[in-house]
Amino acid sequence: MSSTDARRGGAEGSTTAKRTFAGRAAAAAGGVVAAATLAAGVVMSPAPAPTARLDGVHADLQRAVALRQITGEQAAFLEAQLRQQILSDAAASGAGTA
Numbered sequence: 001m002s003s004t005d006a007r008r009g010g011a012e013g014s015t016t017a018k019r020t021f022a023g024r025a026a027a028a029a030g031g032v033v034a035a036a037t038l039a040a041g042v043v044m045s046p047a048p049a050p051t052a053r054l055d056g057v058h059a060d061l062q063r064a065v066a067l068r069q070i071t072g073e074q075a076a077f078l079e080a081q082l083r084q085q086i087l088s089d090a091a092a093s094g095a096g097t098a
Contacts, residue, residue, distance in 0.1 A: 050086050050089075054082075057086070062075065
């Protein structure tokens with residue numbers, strides 16, 4: 001059968017189409033499994049220590065001030081608010097501050 005016959009839906013054409021579809025389905029299933037594995041790893045990983053979170057908040061706010069997205073006063077206010085929330089969450093969950 002020629003390649004023209006295969007494109008018209010001959011016996012080879014339908015077999016090739018089935019293999020192509022199966023290959024795409026397997027690739028999609030593999031991608032879903034990989035995404036689920038990554039998501040489970042993120043969910044199951046321990047939360048960073050409060051001090052690490054506070055250091056990250058401070059760095060992010062300083063970057064925002066440097067980029068003139070917020071003022072220094074706004075950064076100080078937000079950092080105080082977030083510090084209080086992070087430390088109270090840590091105390092409620094029993095996590096240390098180290």
